[in-house]
Amino acid sequence: MRICVISFDFWNYDAHIVDELRKKGVDAHHINIGAYRHRNFPARLKNTFSKIILQRNLKNEMRQKMILDELGKLGKQDQILVINPELIERRYHEEIKKFTNKYIAYLYDSLARCPADHLVDLFDEIFSFDKNDAQRHHFKLITNYNYLSEIKIQEKAIYDLVYLASFDNRIFLLSKIIKKLQDLKLSCHVVIVGKKTWKKNLNLQINPSITYTRKRIKHSEIPGYYSKGRVLLDLTRDNQTGLSFRIFESMALKKKIITNNPTVKDYDFYNSENILIIDEDLSNFSTAFFETPYQDLPPDIYRKYTLENWVETVFNL
Incomplete structure (x- = not known):
């Protein structure tokens, strides 16, 4: 089975999902759009100018193009999970979906904070950690996860x-x-x-x-x-x-x-x-x-x- 996780992984929580999948023998990959960096200083300067003058964030566009480039290298996936899909424009979602048999979203934020209503029709399944959103929109409720090994710390707290x-x-x-x-x-x-x-x-x-x-x-x-x-x-x-x-x-x-x-x-x-x-x-x-x-x-x-x-x-x- 081939599974790809796409997310903006600021705190590196999402990488644990891929590690767990690999433990289970799944051919799993993580596309972390948060890891994208400008190639050089002129590219960073160009993006700053574009945001201020043209109201256009070139970095966001490059992040989304990076997803398609990476999927092009990885090929067809059995499942793709997108965490907080509102970070990706609909036109890119439509292209990403072509790479998989099952397109899944996980909303690790409420729709009130991070609106994704305009994207819900694209997914085969949507999971949400927010009880209110799950009930109101018929998403599947699931909490975040315990990624750590169970351990009782012995040293005395400071x-x-x-x-x-x-x-x-x-x-x-x-x-x-x-x-x-x-x-x-x-x-x-x-x-x-x-x-x-x-x-x-x-x-x-x-x-x-x-x-x-x-x-x-x-x-x-x-x-x-x-x-x-x-x-x-x-x-x-x-x-x-x-x-x-x-x-x-x-x-x-x-x-x-x-x-x-x-x-x-x-x-x-x-x-x-x-x-x-x-x-x-x-x-x-x-x-x-x-x-x-x-x-x-x-x-x-x-x-x-x-x-x-x-x-x-x-x-x-």
């Missing part, structure tokens, strides 16, 4: 709470949480990543507990980063009901987690001893949650959220 995320408006709630932690005399370590981190000065979000960086953290370093904390923090983006990867990373690392996503209580792995759903005013945020140990999940529930099960479900293996 901080009470750790958080790693991209720079966006979650920074305002984060600042309130840090203040709450300080009031409770609990420590935290926060890293905010992204090209827009310079905006912290405009928003006056200067806090010694927060490290801002434009440099992308290597995917392989994420588990080590989370191992430094007793508890992980998960903050949802606007218009998001789906579960982030942090929920599943905490599951694999056997770490407790604090989240502002109320839908987590609807899943069979939910345990109030492991997961604290914070109130909007943070009134239920207390030291008590930090003082009790993580409770292991039953093996059958744990496996349900592994990458292996995700791959078997999406590709019907």
